[in-house]
Amino acid sequence: MDLQESITNQTDVSFMLAKHVFSKEVKGDTNLVLSPLSIQIVLGLIAAGSAGPTQDQLLCFLKSKSIDELNSLCSHLVNTVFADGSPNGGPRLSVANGVWIDQTLPFRPSFKQVVGNVYKAASESVDFQNKAAEVANQVNQWTRMKTNDLIEEILPRDALNNMTRLILANALYFKGEWNEKFDASETKDHEFHLLNGWSIPAPFMTSKKKQYVAAFNGFKVLRLPYKQGTDTRCFSMYFILPDAHDG
Numbered sequence: 471m472d473l474q475e476s477i478t479n480q481t482d483v484s485f486m487l488a489k490h491v492f493s494k495e496v497k498g499d500t501n502l503v504l505s506p507l508s509i510q511i512v513l514g515l516i517a518a519g520s521a522g523p524t525q526d527q528l529l530c531f532l533k534s535k536s537i538d539e540l541n542s543l544c545s546h547l548v549n550t551v552f553a554d555g556s557p558n559g560g561p562r563l564s565v566a567n568g569v570w571i572d573q574t575l576p577f578r579p580s581f582k583q584v585v586g587n588v589y590k591a592a593s594e595s596v597d598f599q600n601k602a603a604e605v606a607n608q609v610n611q612w613t614r615m616k617t618n619d620l621i622e623e624i625l626p627r628d629a630l631n632n633m634t635r636l637i638l639a640n641a642l643y644f645k646g647e648w649n650e651k652f653d654a655s656e657t658k659d660h661e662f663h664l665l666n667g668w669s670i671p672a673p674f675m676t677s678k679k680k681q682y683v684a685a686f687n688g689f690k691v692l693r694l695p696y697k698q699g700t701d702t703r704c705f706s707m708y709f710i711l712p713d714a715h716d717g
Contacts, residue, residue: 476543479533483510499664507547508640511567511589514544515638518584545588551703552642559699561646566616567591570605570637572598602630609637616641646696646705652677682706688713 484506496502510532517528517537525537534540552565567589571577573596577585585591592612596605606625613624621641630637652675662672682693692709 473543473546476534476539480507480510480543483531483533499666505640505642508642511544511547511565512638512640514540515567515569515585515589515591518588519578519581541584541588548588548590555699555701555703555705556645558701559697560701560703561644561696561705563646563705564616564643566612566641566643568609568612568637568639568641569593570596570609570639572596572635574599575635598630598634599632602632602634603627605634605637606630609639613639613641617643649695649697650677650679 487506487509488504491504492502513528513532517525517532517534517540520528529535529537529540532540534543548565548567552563554562554564556562567585569585569591571593576595577593582593585593594608596608598605606627606629609625610623613621620643624639656676657673658676659671660674661669662674663669682695684691684693689710689712692711693706694709695704695706698704
């Protein structure tokens with residue numbers, strides 16, 4: 471597997487997913503938080519458990535040449551990219567995958583091995599037909615634990631019923647400190663322009679320190695690195711700012 475090529479392909483898929491979801495789901499002045507990589511990991515789990523034309527279509531969508539290549543990439547992401555760096559002074563980062571399948575549909579041994587070894591996912595055999603509400607509560611408890619109580623409920627109690635057969639879940643948790651913190655005393659109020667053409671006063675973090683900025687055709691990008699410590703990885707937040715335009 472060419473790791474760099476695979477990561478580039480997955481980045482392309484991430485932008486494609488983000489563009490599609492934002493164009494369809496963001497209405498008016500609403501905000502949306504999206505993790506394309508979470509969707510890709512879950513689709514990878516589905517691909518690992520499928521065969522024939524279904525698997526071929528998923529591999530094509532995820533730009534992977536084979537299920538072995540996709541599993542190898544996901545294993546690298548789970549074990550390397552999503553490793554917790556907080557003991558080394560870096561950000562705290564964790565990923566959790568979960569699979570809940572109805573007790574009438576036992577796991578294939580090969581799929582269960584991929585679920586556990588590649589995706590490091592928890593897998594449970596549950597009773598959707600008689601205890602759907604209890605399973606929803608179990609999934610919510612798992613979500614709360616994996617996100618440090620940031621997400622309290624992902625499934626309403628009536629989201630499942632006796633027709634449910636399978637749940638695939640992914641949770642990401644990230645907490646990091648800026649490499650260069652902003653001074654709260656330097657926060658200033660400026661106009662923030664809304665999509666509807668109006669503007670409102672909003673507090674802006676300001677800094678006179680040099681920043682990582684790049685200009686492209688139609689937009690600029692600001693990169694804010696997180697503290698790295700002795701962690702060999704470097705995480706950053708990127709802000710994409712479109713150029714001002716009329717209309």
